[in-house]
Amino acid sequence: MNARERDGGAPGGPDVRKLMFSISTMEELGDALSSRDHFRDNLHTALLSLMGSIPVACGALLLHEPRRGELVLVAARGTAARPGLRIALPPDAALALQHRRRPLSVNAHVPALSSWVRRTSLLKEMGAEIVAPLRFKDELVGAVALGLKYTGETYTAGDHELIMVMANYIAIGVHNQELLRHLESANTALRRKVSENRRLYRNLESIYADTVRALGAAIDAKDPYTGGHSDRVAKIAVALGQALGLPEHEINALRIASHLHDIGKIAVDNSILLKPGRLEPGELTQIHRHPTVSYDILSNIAFPYPDVALIARHHHEWVNGSGYPDRLGPSQLLPGMKIICLADSFDAMTSDRPYRPALKLTEAVGRIREGVSVQFDPQVTRAFLKVLRGEVLGDEASAQVLSGVDRRFSGPAVLDCIDRHLRELKPARRRAGAAAAT
Numbered sequence: 001m002n003a004r005e006r007d008g009g010a011p012g013g014p015d016v017r018k019l020m021f022s023i024s025t026m027e028e029l030g031d032a033l034s035s036r037d038h039f040r041d042n043l044h045t046a047l048l049s050l051m052g053s054i055p056v057a058c059g060a061l062l063l064h065e066p067r068r069g070e071l072v073l074v075a076a077r078g079t080a081a082r083p084g085l086r087i088a089l090p091p092d093a094a095l096a097l098q099h100r101r102r103p104l105s106v107n108a109h110v111p112a113l114s115s116w117v118r119r120t121s122l123l124k125e126m127g128a129e130i131v132a133p134l135r136f137k138d139e140l141v142g143a144v145a146l147g148l149k150y151t152g153e154t155y156t157a158g159d160h161e162l163i164m165v166m167a168n169y170i171a172i173g174v175h176n177q178e179l180l181r182h183l184e185s186a187n188t189a190l191r192r193k194v195s196e197n198r199r200l201y202r203n204l205e206s207i208y209a210d211t212v213r214a215l216g217a218a219i220d221a222k223d224p225y226t227g228g229h230s231d232r233v234a235k236i237a238v239a240l241g242q243a244l245g246l247p248e249h250e251i252n253a254l255r256i257a258s259h260l261h262d263i264g265k266i267a268v269d270n271s272i273l274l275k276p277g278r279l280e281p282g283e284l285t286q287i288h289r290h291p292t293v294s295y296d297i298l299s300n301i302a303f304p305y306p307d308v309a310l311i312a313r314h315h316h317e318w319v320n321g322s323g324y325p326d327r328l329g330p331s332q333l334l335p336g337m338k339i340i341c342l343a344d345s346f347d348a349m350t351s352d353r354p355y356r357p358a359l360k361l362t363e364a365v366g367r368i369r370e371g372v373s374v375q376f377d378p379q380v381t382r383a384f385l386k387v388l389r390g391e392v393l394g395d396e397a398s399a400q401v402l403s404g405v406d407r408r409f410s411g412p413a414v415l416d417c418i419d420r421h422l423r424e425l426k427p428a429r430r431r432a433g434a435a436a437a438t
């Protein structure tokens with residue numbers, strides 16, 4: 001028994017120990033070859049492992065670019081050629097290499113391949129003895145060229161088998177790399193699409209908001225005394241909704257309902273709407289119909305947010321159940337309905353009307369306070385007073401509740417008034433706790 005047979009190899013067959021060592025090296029390289037990091041460096045290491053397994057002094061690893069009909073040098077040792085070198089690989093040579101299941105000896109006569117080998121200067125310059133395809137399934141992903149063995153011997157069948165095993169490992173890594181690249185580029189395209197859609201959606205939202213605002217302004221234009229009313233109600237209502245922590249879709253619904261809440265006034269005769277004096281009962285009945293008409297109009301529209309038509313219908317409901325049109329009790333009122341009721345009333349109080357001039361800010365705040373638990377919800381009123389307090393103290397440009405209010409008011413007087421009302425309106429539980437503590 002000779003040394004090769006003791007090691008488990010057959011004459012001319014692969015050296016099993018060498019094969020196992022090479023496979024374990026390739027398995028370790030497998031993870032690295034499947035990673036996007038340092039891929040070219042890992043290919044270089046894979047080539048050196050393959051060269052060391054034979055061993056040879058000269059080798060080159062090339063990747064296939066089928067669309068350009070080329071092989072590109074990505075790793076080399078023992079040759080002056082530099083990575084990036086491109087070699088033409090005509091379709092017939094590519095096809096022949098793709099179907100080859102074992103290395104090609106450059107001296108062998110193989111149709112299509114032999115003429116390509118003779119024409120390729122890199123193979124001549126490096127003294128290539130062997131060209132092995134890198135195949136994944138039936139796809140040619142590249143090739144490995146190896147020079148003369150250190151021993152000067154010819155390549156054996158065992159060498160061929162070893163080369164193909166290692167070439168297959170490299171080919172899987174290269175193929176994985178292609179998949180990762182496609183995945184990344186698909187992800188990038190997808191991200192670009194999502195961002196484009198977001199931008200279009202924002203544009204649509206903005207167009208939608210402008211349309212709703214314009215419609216609200218058109219409603220207000222029917223009555224010169226209510227010019228800008230819907231826009232101001234929307235600003236106040238949104239500020240209160242945000243202060244009360246309403247979810248975004250409810251705030252959006254509230255904004256739209258605020259702009260359109262009085263759309264039903266188109267059914268009210270101008271002579272009644274603009275009448276400066278007291279209204280007759282029949283005229284009041286007509287006025288009181290406008291929230292129902294608003295609902296009838298808006299309930300035919302598919303708004304992207306819930307309850308827009310309902311909020312508009314109930315913007316004149318009071319928390320004590322004496323509002324109109326349905327005299328709903330507090331438990332039946334949605335937060336948006338309670339908010340719009342206060343916002344609408346506050347703007348009406350602080351605007352000139354045919355039958356009276358605008359109230360002073362402290363007067364309007366006093367009226368709101370008087371209406372707590374009658375017309376207005378206590379929690380909404382507290383939020384209103386806190387927002388107003390912040391706006392009196394804060395930046396005029398960002399004011400929402402104060403957007404339609406005559407600014408010629410005394411800040412300290414208004415703050416004093418707000419603070420007094422806030423103390424009175426403290427939640428019952430906290431007041432009881434404070435009493436027990438004293």
Ligand SMILES: [Fe+2]
Nearest residue numbers: 261262315316
């Ligand atoms: Fe109204």
